[in-house]
Amino acid sequence: MRFGFDIDDTLINLREHAFHIYKKKLNNNLAIDVFHAIERVEIHEPFGLTDEQGKSMWNLSLEEIYYTDCPIFPGALETLQRLEERGDEIYYVTARPKEHGERTKQWLTERGFPVHHDRFFYGMQDHEKVHIIRKLQLDYYVDDKPTILHTLKDNKTKLYLKDQSYNRHLDEFPRIINWTDRLF
Numbered sequence: 157m158r159f160g161f162d163i164d165d166t167l168i169n170l171r172e173h174a175f176h177i178y179k180k181k182l183n184n185n186l187a188i189d190v191f192h193a194i195e196r197v198e199i200h201e202p203f204g205l206t207d208e209q210g211k212s213m214w215n216l217s218l219e220e221i222y223y224t225d226c227p228i229f230p231g232a233l234e235t236l237q238r239l240e241e242r243g244d245e246i247y248y249v250t251a252r253p254k255e256h257g258e259r260t261k262q263w264l265t266e267r268g269f270p271v272h273h274d275r276f277f278y279g280m281q282d283h284e285k286v287h288i289i290r291k292l293q294l295d296y297y298v299d300d301k302p303t304i305l306h307t308l309k310d311n312k313t314k315l316y317l318k319d320q321s322y323n324r325h326l327d328e329f330p331r332i333i334n335w336t337d338r339l340f
């Protein structure tokens with residue numbers, strides 16, 4: 157089987173990691189409950205930043221957000237390793253910017269993720285993921301963003317949504333709440 161995975165907030169807990177980085181940088185001791193209540197992908201609002209300031213904060217912090225010790229969701233690494241061991245093909249489809257593709261690959265490899273260089277796609281916009289996923293004829297695809305899964309609905313790929321505070325209002329896709337649940 158051919159499995160496709162988004163990376164950020166699907167396999168690794170990037171937004172929460174970024175939330176802690178923002179707290180330090182902005183010297184703001186917001187409680188983690190505040191993070192869990194955010195109903196959009198962007199995390200800047202509780203820090204009192206405008207969308208524009210939030211965007212700039214994200215871009216200025218990107219190096220630290222991407223390449224420090226962002227936690228992997230429990231069970232995600234083991235799930236992918238198990239799929240690799242049983243002979244399934246694993247593809248990564250991430251909208252991380254082009255200049256971060258190779259280092260992201262290396263970061264994942266160092267943490268034990270099974271990465272094949274010809275099965276790693278990056279640098280596209282969210283709405284362009286659909287073209288890659290169609291071309292790859294994936295059997296399964298997992299992402300945290302419902303807008304991306306919507307673009308794939310008429311495809312034969314089985315779609316799974318990684319549960320997040322900003323997608324809980326939707327019930328049209330099967331949901332991965334814990335990777336330890338061994339859905340695949």
Ligand SMILES: [Mg+2]
Nearest residue numbers: 162164165300
């Ligand atoms: Mg994502």
